[in-house]
């Protein structure tokens with residue numbers, strides 16, 4: 001069995017996508033093909049970090065406000081991530097746009113999950129924006145990160161139907177249904193990338 005690929009997961013919030021990855025690894029430590037080696041965040045006190053600590057994983061926090069410039073923050077995030085020698089970096093609800101240095105180091109192996117069907121509704125409010133537009137289906141997109149906002153090559157997408165009652169709570173229930181699909185998709189995609197490798201040609205991602 002090949003050595004598991006090393007994952008660093010970045011979080012900003014509840015970390016249920018991180019948990020799904022941790023559960024997948026725990027369910028099949030040799031067969032899954034990857035292991036989480038560290039979890040990073042841009043803020044303290046989030047449940048995502050607590051999940052990592054409960055799993056006995058090293059964590060690091062790199063806050064924008066602790067640095068004079070965004071470039072310095074980006075360098076510190078790059079170094080903190082690189083210290084764990086990841087094969088893949090996963091942004092699982094990490095609510096920051098990384099900079100040039102991070103992308104120079106991890107571009108082409110930095111995966112993000114977004115709660116809308118890109119290229120529609122990029123940015124921090126994908127669920128709310130899709131609902132406001134009145135779409136009948138939305139979903140989630142797992143993609144490689146490039147220098148734009150949620151604009152990198154798409155690896156996989158999952159579809160979720162919008163219900164009339166989703167308008168009543170501003171999208172909270174819809175986001176929960178999207179996250180159910182998103183967690184499964186992220187686990188499946190990261191496992192396939194780790195086990196089979198992949199090619200990125202222009203915008204097309206192929207996994208053999």
Ligand code: GRF
Nearest residue numbers: 013014015016017093113115
């Ligand atoms: C996910 O829907 C992600 O796409 C979005 O924020 C959510 C994070 O959820 N950006 P969690 O922290 O993994 O529970």
